[in-house]
Amino acid sequence: MSVEIQWNDVDPISGEKRFVAVERFAGKWTFKVRFRRRENWQKIVAPTRAMWEELLDALERRLPRREGVTEVDLVYVKERLANRKD
Numbered sequence: 001m002s003v004e005i006q007w008n009d010v011d012p013i014s015g016e017k018r019f020v021a022v023e024r025f026a027g028k029w030t031f032k033v034r035f036r037r038r039e040n041w042q043k044i045v046a047p048t049r050a051m052w053e054e055l056l057d058a059l060e061r062r063l064p065r066r067e068g069v070t071e072v073d074l075v076y077v078k079e080r081l082a083n084r085k086d
Helices: 049-065 071-083
Strands: 003-010 017-025 028-034 042-044
Touching: 003 049, 017 049, 049 071
Parallel strands: none
Antiparallel strands: 003 017, 017 028, 028 042
8 A cells, every 4th residue: 555645845955845745655665846736746865854754743643543554654764764874
């Protein structure tokens, strides 16, 4: 089952508003962004720590409602955050 989570934030380089989406498909998390609604999504190769933290927050909020989110997802994201060298 795939899961997609979206939110808005500000690009740290340009200061411009952007849309961020994260999708889990086949056990792999993919981050992508776009700056305008009708643009194509651009894949992010190296997501920032803030993006991982936002994803973790969204997963924790969705877990009680069981919206396609499992404990395994939370553990994976927490491990990724713990292993980051920022």
